[in-house]
Amino acid sequence: MVYSYSWIICFFTCTFYLHLGTSQSPVETKFYDILNVSPYSSVDEIKQAYRKLARKVHPDKNKDPKASEEFAELNRVYEVLSDSEKRKRYDRCGESCIKDEKGSGSVDPFSSFFGFHFGDESEQQRETPKGATIVMDVYVTLEELYSGNFIEITRNKPVMKPAKGTRKCNCRQEMTTRQLGPGRFQMLQQTVCDECPNIRLMNEERIIELEVEQGMVDGQETRFVAEGEPHIDGEPGDLIIRIKTLPHKVFERKGDDLYTNVTVSLQDALVGFEMEITHLDGRKVLISRDKITWPGARIRKKGEGMPLYDDNNKRGTMYITFDIEFPKGDLSQEEKEGIKRILNQKSNNHVYNGLRGF
Template sequence: MADHYDVLGVSREATPEEIKKAYRRLARELHPDVNPSPEASEKFKDVTHAYDVLSDPQQRQQYDMGGQGGGQNFGGFGDIFETFFGGGFNGNQGPAERAQRGQDALIRVDVELDDIVFGTSRDVTIDTAVTCATCHGSCCQPGTSPVTCTVCGGRGVVQRQVRSLFGNVVTNQACNACQGFGTVIETPCADCSGNGRTRAQRTITIEIPSGIDSGARMQLRGGGEAGPAGGPNGDLFIEFKIAHHEVFSRDGEDLLCTLEVAMTDAILGTTTTIRSLDGDVPVEIKPGTQSADVITIKDRGITKLRSNSRGDLKIAVQVLTPSRLSNKEKELVKQLAESSKPPAPELGHFQQGMFSKLRDRFFKG
């Protein structure tokens, strides 16, 4: 990087006034409005940066001590021009586009657990900006059209001559009469007030994929708000929230539930049918089933996202011990206990199983 003092052509002992005079002299020669050559433009960037650093006492001190003296910023022609000319430097520009892209939109959709087993579709009504049905985005009352601005002649900019240190300089500024569009809407559409869009409710059909989870988002390109003056739509983002289910819980693609089994059925074994999220499922309770045993039904869980395979249905058994028995029932249980001679109760190692999240269900009450 060239030395800032060399760039401005001053000594390291130069006063602030000498630095300022050197910069003004070089700027008169190199400013893009005066000298449009690429070489002059590059030199002007270097001269401007050198002046920015050396004209600031703190940055100059840091630079003299071996620092950079502030970050380089070679894009500030507008600020420099405004400092010396009192106006913005806009360069060559034409009329602005009246049509603009619409804003993106976000909606949240509550989804039942049943819906994500196989996926489903749903109609959703949203309140959004739509292209005006009267003017079709032209912003004009039907039968009329924009007219060329008489002030700027359709260019969207007007020229202003400024007397400055560099002499008389011509600058371009956005036309106030047409706001830089180059055309004027003399008869705005009454329904959209000349904006080209209105607020309305719109119903769309969304596809809810199988296997999605709460917080997942889906992007619908072009599903967002219509842009002003017939501009393209923004995008629509849909965020899903899976509703709580009274019976089934979710562990990835697996469905979890508990099944209460009578003590006699757990001892002797039995078969039953439970209602899953996608129909009836036969369940076999084997003899000697214990509380917290897990019965796995393959491929009866949730269909995986972007796949045809399914998770499993996992049923945690909770054996119910009767709390009220008749005298006859108590006698039968005593006979069973005497005949089987069960071992005395003893402590065992606590099992940290995959259904730890369901433990409260096993022990509640």
């Protein structure tokens, strides 16, 4: 009778778990609706939908007070649907399975009775291995950061391809039980591996489109999910592209402001001048002075700096510092006297510590 009873338990247990694993459609579609995808979408389709929505609701771009909550919810949904095991649990019994770390809102009666876990729960506790994340610097011009641009990046990426034979994968330690006699059981730990189709890694050329958004700052990162290094037994890592700014011949960026220097002749410095500066988008910015300009004088043009990343309708300030070009050569005595009469300045030589500002 003891052996009959054990066979009944085994039959009931296997039937119970097989029934859970053969569900054809998810009992709940809330997470799929948030991503605007079908419950039968592929992993790539889910990743593309997440990337599109993440850019739209990110708190840095969306000033809605609820943006942070929406972004957090979007990440939670993506974490579930991008993980094969979590997605299976969600499809099987909805959000209630995800809230519990073990993937079930109730205690398994057979686990509590015999003191061990069956295969489904041990699988749920395993984390899906992931390939390495790659960080790559991309150098962009100040013009691109001002106006925005799309850059195509060509990358040779290792891609998994089918190969002959099979391989052991997803190896893990699991507990098994062995019946020693009537009413006696022994728990043993053993290594269990899946038999998976063999694969090989081959380099393929991939084109990645990077959007350089207006107002992005030096060091800002853009993450491409699953575009990193592959993992032979898991999911590929991510690719992070980091913005680096190339030096510019005319402008220096500090925060959202632009700085530049202009050299004018001594004559223009004394009588005034009018000139144009070519901006980063090709526009002409008018600069005029109708009074004396001294070396180191600075003017500012509000709204002519960099566009703000959070709000492209707003811009920083452009600061223009002037240098004076003095004429070369000697002046005649008559010219010197004429300059003295025009300037009408008294000699006021003052020696001081310029570093301390006395």
